[in-house]
Amino acid sequence: xxxxxxxxxxxxxxxxxxxxxxxxxxxxxxxxxxxxxxxxxxxxxxxxxxxxxxxxxxxxxxxxxxxxxxxxxxxxxxxxxxxxxxxxxxxxxxxxxxxxxxxxxxxxxxx
Amino acid sequence: xxxxxxxxxxxxxxxxxxxxxxxxxxxxxxxxxxxxxxxxxxxxxxxxxxxxxxxxxxxxxxxxxxxxxxxxxxxxxxxxxxxxxxxxxxxxxxxxxxxxxxxxxxxxxxxxxxxxxxxxxxxxxxxxx
Amino acid sequence: xxxxxxxxxxxxxxxxxxxxxxxxxxxxxxxxxxxxxxxxxxxxxxxxxxxxxxxxxxxxxxxxxxxxxxxxxxxxxxxxxxxxxxxxxxxxxxxxxxxxxxxxxxxxxxxxxxxxxxxxxxxxxxxxxxxxxxxxxxxxxxxxxxxxxxxxxxxxxxxxxxxxxxxxxxxxxxxxxxxxxxxxxxxxxxxxxxxxxxxxxxxxxxxxxxxxxxxxxxxxxxxxxxxxxxxxxxxxxxxxxxxxxxxxxxxxxxxxxxxxxxxxxxxxxxxxxxxxxxxxxxxxxxxxxxxxxxxxxxxxxxxxxxxxxxxxxxxxxxxxxxxxxxxxxxxxxxxxxxxxxxxxxxxxxxxxxxxxxxxxxxxxxxxxxxxxxxxxxxxxxxxxxxxxxxxxxxxxxxxxxxxxxxxxxxxxxxxxxxxxxxxxxxxxxxxxxxxxxxxxxxxxxxxxxxxxxxxxxxxxxxxxxxxxxxxxxxxxxxxxxxxxxxxxxxxxxxxxxxxxxxxxxxxxxxxxxxxxxxxxxxxxxxxxxxxxxxxxxxxxxxxxxxxxxxxxxxxxxxxxxxxxxxxxxxxxxxxxxxxxxxxxxxxxxxxxxxxxxxxxxxxxxxxxxxxxxxxxxxxxxxxxxxxxxxxxxxxxxxxxxxxxxxxxxxxxxxxxxxxxxx
Numbered sequence: 001x002x003x004x005x006x007x008x009x010x011x012x013x014x015x016x017x018x019x020x021x022x023x024x025x026x027x028x029x030x031x032x033x034x035x036x037x038x039x040x041x042x043x044x045x046x047x048x049x050x051x052x053x054x055x056x057x058x059x060x061x062x063x064x065x066x067x068x069x070x071x072x073x074x075x076x077x078x079x080x081x082x083x084x085x086x087x088x089x090x091x092x093x094x095x096x097x098x099x100x101x102x103x104x105x106x107x108x109x110x111x
Numbered sequence: 112x113x114x115x116x117x118x119x120x121x122x123x124x125x126x127x128x129x130x131x132x133x134x135x136x137x138x139x140x141x142x143x144x145x146x147x148x149x150x151x152x153x154x155x156x157x158x159x160x161x162x163x164x165x166x167x168x169x170x171x172x173x174x175x176x177x178x179x180x181x182x183x184x185x186x187x188x189x190x191x192x193x194x195x196x197x198x199x200x201x202x203x204x205x206x207x208x209x210x211x212x213x214x215x216x217x218x219x220x221x222x223x224x225x226x227x228x229x230x231x232x233x234x235x236x237x238x239x240x
Numbered sequence: 241x242x243x244x245x246x247x248x249x250x251x252x253x254x255x256x257x258x259x260x261x262x263x264x265x266x267x268x269x270x271x272x273x274x275x276x277x278x279x280x281x282x283x284x285x286x287x288x289x290x291x292x293x294x295x296x297x298x299x300x301x302x303x304x305x306x307x308x309x310x311x312x313x314x315x316x317x318x319x320x321x322x323x324x325x326x327x328x329x330x331x332x333x334x335x336x337x338x339x340x341x342x343x344x345x346x347x348x349x350x351x352x353x354x355x356x357x358x359x360x361x362x363x364x365x366x367x368x369x370x371x372x373x374x375x376x377x378x379x380x381x382x383x384x385x386x387x388x389x390x391x392x393x394x395x396x397x398x399x400x401x402x403x404x405x406x407x408x409x410x411x412x413x414x415x416x417x418x419x420x421x422x423x424x425x426x427x428x429x430x431x432x433x434x435x436x437x438x439x440x441x442x443x444x445x446x447x448x449x450x451x452x453x454x455x456x457x458x459x460x461x462x463x464x465x466x467x468x469x470x471x472x473x474x475x476x477x478x479x480x481x482x483x484x485x486x487x488x489x490x491x492x493x494x495x496x497x498x499x500x501x502x503x504x505x506x507x508x509x510x511x512x513x514x515x516x517x518x519x520x521x522x523x524x525x526x527x528x529x530x531x532x533x534x535x536x537x538x539x540x541x542x543x544x545x546x547x548x549x550x551x552x553x554x555x556x557x558x559x560x561x562x563x564x565x566x567x568x569x570x571x572x573x574x575x576x577x578x579x580x581x582x583x584x585x586x587x588x589x590x591x592x593x594x595x596x597x598x599x600x601x602x603x604x605x606x607x608x609x610x611x612x613x614x615x616x617x618x619x620x621x622x623x624x625x626x627x628x629x630x631x632x633x634x635x636x637x638x639x640x641x642x643x644x645x646x647x648x649x650x651x652x653x654x655x656x657x658x659x660x661x662x663x664x665x666x667x668x669x670x671x672x673x674x675x676x677x678x679x680x681x682x683x684x685x686x687x688x689x690x691x692x693x694x695x696x697x698x699x700x701x702x703x704x705x706x707x708x709x710x711x712x713x714x715x716x717x718x719x720x721x722x723x724x725x726x727x728x729x730x731x732x733x734x735x736x737x738x739x740x741x742x743x744x745x746x747x748x749x750x751x752x753x754x755x756x757x758x759x760x761x762x763x764x765x766x767x768x769x770x771x772x773x774x775x776x777x778x779x780x781x782x783x784x785x786x787x788x789x790x791x792x793x794x795x796x797x798x799x800x801x802x803x804x805x806x807x808x809x810x811x812x813x814x815x816x817x818x819x820x821x822x823x824x825x826x827x828x829x830x831x832x833x834x835x836x837x838x839x840x841x842x843x844x845x846x847x848x849x850x851x852x853x854x855x856x857x858x859x860x861x862x863x864x865x866x867x868x869x870x871x872x873x874x875x876x877x878x879x880x881x882x883x884x885x886x887x888x889x890x891x892x893x894x895x896x897x898x899x900x901x902x
Contacts, residue, residue: 048894069649
C-alpha cells in the first residue's frame with residue numbers, strides 16, 4: 001500500500017510541477033506573447049513555399065527528362081514557364097525581405 | 112490559359128456519378144441484402160435468409176453425412192425452429208452458443224446452406240454475465 | 241493498488257481537460273507561458289496513463305484476481321506472455337491501451353514540434369487534449385479497468401484461439417495505426433483553427449501519417465495471418481465488420497498519403513486533404529466504435545455494451561466540428577493553381593484518391609447496411625461476400641493498374657507520344673505475360689488473369705523506374721551501378737520507398753488473386769487407408785494419434801502426402817480440447833511449397849467415433865506472397881520514413897523565419 005501511496009504522491013508532484021513549470025521558470029517574463037505568424041509572415045511563408053515548389057518542380061522536370069519520361073519537345077515547352085515562375089518567386093521573396101527589413105529599420109526594433 | 116475552369120470539379124462529379132451508376136447496377140442485379148432474422152421472425156419468409164439464434168437442446172446427426180440436427184431459439188425469446196445443416200461445423204459450436212446460419216425454411220424445418228454456419232466468439236468484449 | 245490506478249486515470253483526465261481548456265484559451269489569447277503549460281499537461285497525462293498501465297500490468301503479472309479485469313481474462317496456468325498481453329484482451333484494457341498510445345503520441349508530437357518550432361502547436365494541443373479527454377472520461381466513469389471484486393481463486397482464462405503470438409501483437413500494432421491518425425488530424429485542425437494557409441501542418445505530420453499507416457497495414461496482415469493459421473477455415477479475410485473496421489481508415493489514409501503529395505508539389509486540393517484526414521480519423525474512431533459496441537452483428541460478437549452510444553456521440557461531434565471548421569476557413573483554403581491536364585501525374589493521383597475513397601465508402605455501406613435497413617424497412621439485412629468482392633474488383637483492379645501508370649506520367653502535362661514511349665516496355669511485358677498465362681490455363685478465372693496481367697505491368701514499370709533512375713544518376717557522376725543505385729534511393733527516399741511499397745502491394749495482389757481465384761478445394765470422409773487427391777497431391781489417411789499437454793488434450797489425424805511417387809511428408813491436422821476453458825480449437829496443418837509459394841492446407845473438419853475423418857483439403861497457389869508482401873511493405877515504409885538531413889535543413893530554414901522576425 002505504501003508503494004502505491006509513494007508512487008501516487010510522486011506522480012501528483014511531477015504533474016503539478018510540469019503544469020506550473022513555465023510560470024516557475026519565468027515569473028516575470030519579458031514577453032508573454034505567443035509567437036504566432038501574423039499576416040505578413042503568412043505571406044512570406046506562402047512565397048517561400050511557392051519558391052521551393054517551383055525549384056523542386058524544375059529539378060523534377062530535369063530528372064524526368066533525363067530518365068526519358070518527358071520528351072525533348074515537352075521539356076522545352078515546360079521548362080521556360082517553370083524557370084520564369086521560379087525567378088518570380090525568388091524575386092517576390094527578396095522584395096518582401098527588403099520591405100520587412102526597411103520597416104524594421106523605420107520602427108527601430110521588433111514589430 | 113486565363114479563364115479556363117479547373118476540370119477537377121468536373122472529374123469528381125463525373126466519378127461520383129460513375130461510382131453511383133456502378134453501385135446501382137450491382138444492387139439492381141444482385142438485389143438487396145440477405146435478411147437477418149430471428150426464429151420468431153421466420154414465418155412468411157420464403158427465400159434465403161440469415162438466421163441468428165441460440166442453440167438449445169440436444170444436437171444429433173452428422174454434418175458430413177445425413178446432416179446435423181439442432182434447434183435454434185431466439186436469443187432473447189422463446190420461439191424455436193429445428194435446423195438441419197451440412198458442412199463444416201465451427202469448433203466453438205455447442206448447445207448454449209449463439210450462431211448464425213444461412214438457409215431457407217422448408218416445411219417447418221430450416222434447411223441450411225452448406226458451410227454457412229458461424230459461431231460467435233464468446234470472449235473479448237462481452238460484458239460480465 | 242487499484243486505487244493508485246484509478247487515481248492515475250483521474251489525474252490523466254484532469255491534465256487532458258486542462259490541456260484542452262487552457263490550451264484553447266492560451267491559443268486564442270496568445271499567451272505563451274499558458275500555452276507551454278498546456279503542452280506540459282499533455283506530457284503529464286502520458287506519465288499518469290503510464291502509471292495506470294503499469295498498475296494493470298503488475299496486477300496481471302502477479303495474478304491478482306481481486307482485479308475483476310484480471311480474473312475475467314487470465315488464469316493461473318496461462319503462460320506469462322499471454323497473461324501480460326491480456327492487458328489488451330478485454331474492453332477496459334484496450335481502451336487504456338488506446339489512451340496510453342494517444343498520450344504517448346501527443347507527448348512525442350509536443351517534444352518533436354518544440355524543436356522544430358513551437359508556434360505550430362498552439363491549436364494542436366487542445367485538439368489532442370479533446371480526443372484524450374473523451375477516452376479518459378470513458379475509462380474513469382464508464383469502463384474502468386480497476387474494478388475490484390472479492391479475490392477469486394482462479395480466473396476465467398483466455399480463449400485458446402487468442403493464445404497465439406500473432407494475436408498477442410496484432411492489437412498494439414493496430415492501435416499504433418488507429419491512434420496514430422489522430423496526430424495528422426490534430427495538426428490539420430490546429431492549422432485551420434489558427435487560420436494558417438501554409439503547408440506546415442503537412443510537413444510536420446508527414447512521417448506520423450506514414451508510420452501510422454504502416455502500422456495499420458502490418459497490423460491487418462498480422463490479423464489476416466492469425467485468421468489463416470489459427471481460425472483455419474482456409475481463408476485470411478472474411479469481410480467481417482471488425483476486419484473492415486481496420487481496412488476503411490487504412491484506405492482513407494492511403495488516399496491521404498497520395499493527395500498530400502499533390503498539395504506539396506502544386507498547392508492544390510487543400511480542402512480535399514483536410515476532408516480526407518478527417519475522414520481517416522473519423523473512420524478510425526468508427527472502427528473502434530464498431531469493434532466495441534456490438535451494434536453490428538459480427539462473429540466477434542462484441543456484444544451490447546454501454547460505451548457504444550458514447551462513441552457515436554463523439555464521432556458525430558467530431559464530424560460536425562470538422563465540417564464547421566472547414567466551412568469557416570474555406571476562403572483561406574482556395575487554391576491558386578489549376579489541374580492542367582487530365583493526363584498528368586496529378587490527375588492519376590486524383591483518380592487513385594477517388595477509387596480509394598469509393599472503395600472505403602462501399603465497404604462502409606456494407607458494414608452499416610444492417611443498421612440502415614433495420615431503420616428504414618424494419619428488417620435487418622446483411623450484404624454478402626459477393627458484394628464486397630464485386631466492388632473490390634471494380635475499384636481495386638483499376639487501382640492496381642494506376643499504380644503502374646502513375647509513376648510513368650510526368651507532372652503537369654504528359655504528351656501522349658511521351659507516354660507511348662515510356663509505357664512501351666511494361667505494356668509489352670504485361671501483354672506477353674497475359675498471353676502466357678492464358679496458355680497455361682489461367683483463363684479459368686477472368687478476374688485472376690486481369691489481376692496477374694496488371695500486376696506484371698506494375699512490376700515492370702517499377703523496375704523500369706529503378707533502372708532509368710540509376711542510369712540517369714550514373715550518367716551524372718562516376719560511381720558504378722551499385723553506387724548510383726544507392727545514391728538514387730538516398731536522395732529520393734520517399735519516391736523510391738514508395739515504389740517498394742507499391743511492389744509490396746502488387747505482391748499482395750498476386751497472392752490474393754492466386755489463392756482465391758485459382759485455389760482447389762476438396763472434402764471427403766476418409767477411413768484408415770483411404771486417399772483423396774487435390775491438385776495433384778494424393779492424401780492418404782493413416783489414423784489418429786492423441787496426446788496430453790498441461791492444459792489441453794490433442795487429437796491429430798495422420799495424413800501422408802504424395803505427389804506422383806514422391807513422398808512429401810506427413811501432415812497432422814486435428815483438434816485441441818482445452819480443459820479450463822472447456823473449448824475445442826481447430827488445429828490446421830499447412831505444408832508450404834517453397835517453389836511455387838503455395839500452400840497445402842488441411843482441416844480436420846470432423847473426428848468421427850468410428851476412426852474415420854472428414855478431411856477438407858485446399859491447395860492455395862501463391863498464398864505465401866501475401867506474407868512476403870508484408871515484409872517488403874515494412875522495408876519500403878522504412879525507406880520512405882528514413883530521415884533526410886538535407887531536406888530537414890531546407891524545411892527548417894523555410895519555417896525558421898516565421899519566428900525570427902518576432
